[in-house]
Amino acid sequence: MNNYKLTIQYDGGRYKGWQRLGNGENTIQGKIENVLSEMVGEKIEIIGSGRTDAGVHALAQTANFKISDNLAEADIKIYLNKYLPQDISVTEVTLVPERFHARYNATDKTYLYKIWNEAHINPFMRKYSMHIEKKLDITTMEKAAKHFIGEHDFTAFSNAKSKKKSMVRKIHSIDIEENSGFIEIRVRGNGFLYNMVRKMVGTLINVGLGEIQADAIPDILHSKERNHAGFADACGLYLEKIDFRDWETWRRN
Amino acid sequence: MNNYKLTIQYDGGRYKGWQRLGNGENTIQGKIENVLSEMVGEKIEIIGSGRTDAGVHALAQTANFKISDNLAEADIKIYLNKYLPQDISVTEVTLVPERFHARYNATDKTYLYKIWNEAHINPFMRKYSMHIEKKLDITTMEKAAKHFIGEHDFTAFSNAKSKKKSMVRKIHSIDIEENSGFIEIRVRGNGFLYNMVRKMVGTLINVGLGEIQADAIPDILHSKERNHAGFADACGLYLEKIDFRDWETWRRN
Numbered sequence: 001m002n003n004y005k006l007t008i009q010y011d012g013g014r015y016k017g018w019q020r021l022g023n024g025e026n027t028i029q030g031k032i033e034n035v036l037s038e039m040v041g042e043k044i045e046i047i048g049s050g051r052t053d054a055g056v057h058a059l060a061q062t063a064n065f066k067i068s069d070n071l072a073e074a075d076i077k078i079y080l081n082k083y084l085p086q087d088i089s090v091t092e093v094t095l096v097p098e099r100f101h102a103r104y105n106a107t108d109k110t111y112l113y114k115i116w117n118e119a120h121i122n123p124f125m126r127k128y129s130m131h132i133e134k135k136l137d138i139t140t141m142e143k144a145a146k147h148f149i150g151e152h153d154f155t156a157f158s159n160a161k162s163k164k165k166s167m168v169r170k171i172h173s174i175d176i177e178e179n180s181g182f183i184e185i186r187v188r189g190n191g192f193l194y195n196m197v198r199k200m201v202g203t204l205i206n207v208g209l210g211e212i213q214a215d216a217i218p219d220i221l222h223s224k225e226r227n228h229a230g231f232a233d234a235c236g237l238y239l240e241k242i243d244f245r246d247w248e249t250w251r252r253n
Numbered sequence: 254m255n256n257y258k259l260t261i262q263y264d265g266g267r268y269k270g271w272q273r274l275g276n277g278e279n280t281i282q283g284k285i286e287n288v289l290s291e292m293v294g295e296k297i298e299i300i301g302s303g304r305t306d307a308g309v310h311a312l313a314q315t316a317n318f319k320i321s322d323n324l325a326e327a328d329i330k331i332y333l334n335k336y337l338p339q340d341i342s343v344t345e346v347t348l349v350p351e352r353f354h355a356r357y358n359a360t361d362k363t364y365l366y367k368i369w370n371e372a373h374i375n376p377f378m379r380k381y382s383m384h385i386e387k388k389l390d391i392t393t394m395e396k397a398a399k400h401f402i403g404e405h406d407f408t409a410f411s412n413a414k415s416k417k418k419s420m421v422r423k424i425h426s427i428d429i430e431e432n433s434g435f436i437e438i439r440v441r442g443n444g445f446l447y448n449m450v451r452k453m454v455g456t457l458i459n460v461g462l463g464e465i466q467a468d469a470i471p472d473i474l475h476s477k478e479r480n481h482a483g484f485a486d487a488c489g490l491y492l493e494k495i496d497f498r499d500w501e502t503w504r505r506n
Contacts, residue, residue, distance in 0.1 A: 009373075009375070009376050009377075010376050011376040011377055011379075057376075057377070077373075081372075081373055081374065086374055086376065086379050087376045087379070088376060089373045089374045089375065089376050090373065091373050119334075120262075120330075120334055120342045120343065120344050121334065121339055121342045122262075122342065123262050123263050123264040123310075123339065123340045123341060123342050124262075124264055124310070124381055126264075126339050126340070128377055
């Protein structure tokens with residue numbers, strides 16, 4: 001079997017998220033599978049590295065799928081981009097070793113959150129950022145963000161629908177940058193629970209607005225109660241990058 | 254009478270352009286006039302510095318209107334942004350001398366054109382840039398652009414609907430910049446005919462694609478024939494800035 005890795009960008013605005021739910025549901029996985037199945041003439045399933053929620057975007061989601069046909073990477077890319085809707089774009093197609101698995105082999109994920117922090121609405125970014133009118137105190141948000149770094153039980157920052165065996169995840173870094181009216185929060189970790197980034201960012205926003213103290217984060221983590229965290233809009237969130245351990249050796253094999 | 258100047262940003266995607274056409278038409282001028290008329294309780298007309306076509310955006314369109322009420326600038330801004338649709342945003346309201354006229358006193362205008370010049374679609378900018386898959390030759394485009402600088406009869410780069418007395422306009426500068434997949438073309442001049450920027454940019458694109466020579470521009474200008482120029486999509490065009498002569502003295506008076 002030939003195993004292909006896809007790198008995908010999408011505007012998640014009109015989709016019910018990444019994961020295919022039923023045949024009629026509007027999902028990104030479903031759209032891509034339909035086009036691939038048309039291409040090879042049989043039903044194709046793709047494995048995504050992570051599931052994004054309804055309305056969440058991706059700058060570089062990755063996925064893989066296996067087919068018996070030996071197709072050129074460039075031809076698959078052209079076919080997909082020709083038949084996919086304009087809000088989904090395949091930026092890379094790479095032939096990978098058969099054992100490569102987009103979910104199991106993903107080691108780290110980076111999410112980017114965009115906040116538009118001016119009094120007036122930004123007409124061009126209104127669907128691609130969360131609008132917070134009141135100026136956020138970034139220094140305090142950075143102080144609060146430090147409490148998330150490291151390994152923690154993130155139950156308090158998850159959705160009740162999370163049914164993972166372990167709620168422990170490791171956050172490697174959180175960077176907050178101001179950039180001409182925007183505040184960009186970049187979170188890198190080894191994995192994320194359902195809604196986890198939006199709850200972390202929502203809580204950082206509450207800190208930035210002065211509604212809670214930066215030092216309240218450890219207490220919220222320890223409480224394991226879901227009603228203390230904030231919740232940021234889906235439209236500001238982007239899955240930015242998936243890391244694979246020793247990606248270069250995957251390519252060489 | 255109190256004369257107020259507005260600075261306005263808009264996503265022109267769903268509008269039939271700036272200029273009010275009838276009462277039922279979906280125009281930016283119409284939307285703003287409706288909200289202002291509601292605010293003061295009488296019919297208000299606003300004067301825009303320039304008319305943007307259907308689908309064209311603005312980063313800083315300006316306009317002025319006169320009312321007998323003496324309202325605080327901040328209150329007008331809050332009211333407008335509260336009741337205008339989310340794709341129109343008022344970024345500044347300034348009380349100006351009664352003789353200030355947004356159209357007559359505008360000396361120069363700057364338009365920005367965004368081209369997305371990668372093979373794949375950009376899902377986030379598909380409504381805010383023109384997608385050209387084939388790599389454009391920027392050096393040749395810059396050479397061609399130089400021919401537009403100065404005072405010329407722009408009949409060949411206008412729409413047949415243009416019914417101006419003079420078709421002569423002066424272009425001060427054209428800058429072309431590459432920026433992470435985008436090519437941005439910035440055109441500054443003392444005035445523009447209907448469709449003129451889109452026809453200039455469309456022709457520069459033809460040059461960049463190697464379809465016509467950079468040195469063909471003077472011939473097209475001299476021909477005064479409208480069928481030689483290219484025509485770029487409305488969605489890539491932004492009215493970026495309006496200059497007023499001695500703006501600081503307007504503010505001081």
